[in-house]
Amino acid sequence: MANASPAGTDGRLGATDTAVTDLLIVGGGVNGAGIARDAVGRGMSVVLCEQGDLAGATSSASTKLIHGGLRYLEYYEFRLVREALQEREVLLRAAPHIIWPMRFVLPHDSSMRPAWMVRIGLFLYDHLGKRKLLPGSHGVDLTSSPAGRPLAGGFTKAFEYSDCWVEDSRLVVLNAMDAQARGAEILTRTRCDKAVRRNGLWEATLVDVNTGAARTVRARALVNAAGPWVREMIAKRTGVTVDKSVRLVKGSHIVVHKMFEGDHAYIFQNDDRRIVFAIPYERDFTLIGTTDLDYSGDPGAVAISAEEITYMCRAVSRYFAKPVREADVVWTYSGVRPLFDDASGNASAVTRDYVLEMDEPAGEAPMLSIFGGKITTFRRLAEEATEKLGKALGKDGVTWTADVPLPGGDIANADFAGFLAGLKRSRPWLPDALAYRLARAYGTRVERLLGDAKALGDLGIDFGGGVHEAELDYAAREEFAMTGDDFLWRRSKLGLHLDANVREAIGGWFDRRREATANRDTSGDTATLRSMGGLR
Known part of the structure; x- marks a missing residue:
């Protein structure tokens, strides 16, 4: 690649670059790592910097599902759901060690969504995207099915459908590993302090957060994949003005000791019309989540609140025969989702779709900023982003990531x-x-x-x-x-x-x-x- 002094996997900075890289990517979450992999595989030179660890923020704080998003159908997000459904099996083939099928049981509560509405939603879910590996949905008699045993009395009917589980932070690491193997330079614990346009290039100052060592990188294009810090990167680090914005939404999860046997998960309808998952986790535990709350603090200091713990305990206790108490919680984690601000009144209704904003003044180096997105569609986002960048730089390349496994996935x-x-x-x-x-x-x-x-x-x-x-x-x-x-x-x-x-x-x-x-x-x-x- 074009970089003069590539760093090793420990993420330390090398000498100041004398060459020019095609892309400087700021942010080592799933979107940044995905773009790095896609772009370097198309022949672009790439430097990626991440101020902390890979997947150190939002990308390791998900519900860890590769899913279409059944509830997004209620918001008429048909394009997003279709794309996500199609991606399930693409990703399943790419990394069958960290991604695997999971069945979800949705007990029917007649006081919530009517059965006919659920059936229509599941019919669309089965048919909006191509499905070859995953079985379709069907009804479940909870009075005779093992899935009914841990549930409270009164639930007699359920619906079952397929999605996939993912080790989210490992997904990010595998993308970064493959990008590096193909020639990208991956710098962790490295902050982009400032980036300015100069002589048709971006000139960025990168700082090792452990040692304070600084380095200048020159790039033909800048990719702002900073997640919850995307606006800060634009306003404070580059000085560029971009109209679009993000809405920061906090999602928290709790982990309790195993609540039920089996490798299926439950999806529960709450009385506020949100849904809460209860998922087998790490062999001995059950993962419960998530919340959707507007957030205005430091994304790096996000933490669960007592109210969120109470909310999730109450939501699942409506369904399980054995209630979940606050004292049962053995671990929690929280993350900030940088969702595209579509002016929705309810945080749960904010679109999970992504928007790619290209700032490209005449004669100046372009900057691509990423707003929104979800882990399931990261590969498609990376494809679209790389195509935009390739056009801007005059570097054509064919799409390839749909057919190439991630490291360790060639099973x-x-x-x-x-x-x-x-x-x-x-x-x-x-x-x-x-x-x-x-x-x-x-x-x-x-x-x-x-x-x-x-x-x-x-x-x-x-x-x-x-x-x-x-x-x-x-x-x-x-x-x-x-x-x-x-x-x-x-x-x-x-x-x-x-x-x-x-x-x-x-x-x-x-x-x-x-x-x-x-x-x-x-x-x-x-x-x-x-x-x-x-x-x-």
Whole structure:
């Protein structure tokens, strides 16, 4: 690519660029990573900077669904729903290790939407998008179905339909990994302090948030994929005036111990006409969410409120035989959705569609800003964004991401069960639970993690809970992980399963590795770094 000094996967800044890159992408969420992957695959040179960790904000705080959005039909968002429905199976084939089908059970409450309305909605849901892998919807008799057992009395009928689950933060990381493998430069913990137009280019100052080291990058186009900070990026970092805006909407989730058996999820209609999901989560838990509240604070400081916890507990307790109490909550997370401001009165009614705004004064370098969007349609958004940028830069390229798997997703026939069975045959020394977790997280890339190991002892330090040093090294070396939290809460959700001592030990490993990396840079001492598994 055109960059003079590419950085490694630890996200450190290199020397000042003397070359010019085609795209500087600001924001390492799903949209920024998706655009980086698409664009570099079409022959553009790309630098992406993210002020925190990849997927460190909105993209790791979703309900973790690849779905059409059944309730959006009520708002006549037919184009959005069709596009999202079509994307389910595209993404399922691209990453069958981190995306898999899930059935959703919708108990019918006659005081809410009438049965005929639900049936019409599900008919449209089944037929708006092409569906080859996912089964259609049907009615359920809750008096005889296992799905009725955890529910309160009085619910006799339900509807069942298909959508998909996704490990949202891993989806972002895999896009960034593929972009880097194709030549993009991915800089985490790197803030874009300022970007100005100069001599037909963007000239941006990037700052390493850990060291304060600064670097200037020159780019033919700027992509503002800053998510909740998109307006700040425009107004405070570039000084450009753009008419469109975002509406920040907070969505919070709670996690409780497992409420029901089975791998299906529930979708409940609340009395305020919103819906709340109850989803099997991390084997031992149930994920409940979400809320929709207008938000005006710092997106980086978003947190759940006591009222939101009460709201979700009350909403699901109307349906479950065993009520959910505030004291049952073991973990929460919140995120700020940067939705396109369509002037809707109700936060729940704000469109989840995306708008791409191109600022392109005559003779000046263009800036593309992204407003809105949802995780399900990120690939289509990236395609459309890359096409706009390609036209502006005079760089033609063909669409390609619909047919190319993400790292680890090249599983034959998207048959995860067959892949897992093969892993167990080739590595019979892996405990079943560990084999399953590693296969789910890394797909075919698990072989790069395991290397030539022939026993658990070959994987290095055993931190407990099925975590070994080889996995931490892989996360640091290949997946941009720099801290214990990066690994425990975004590359995985092991933070839910491991005790405080194990979490602290893992954090300490990453701390020592960063120190060893700094020592290498200042003194050339490679022995310590090699002992930490840090040499690439």
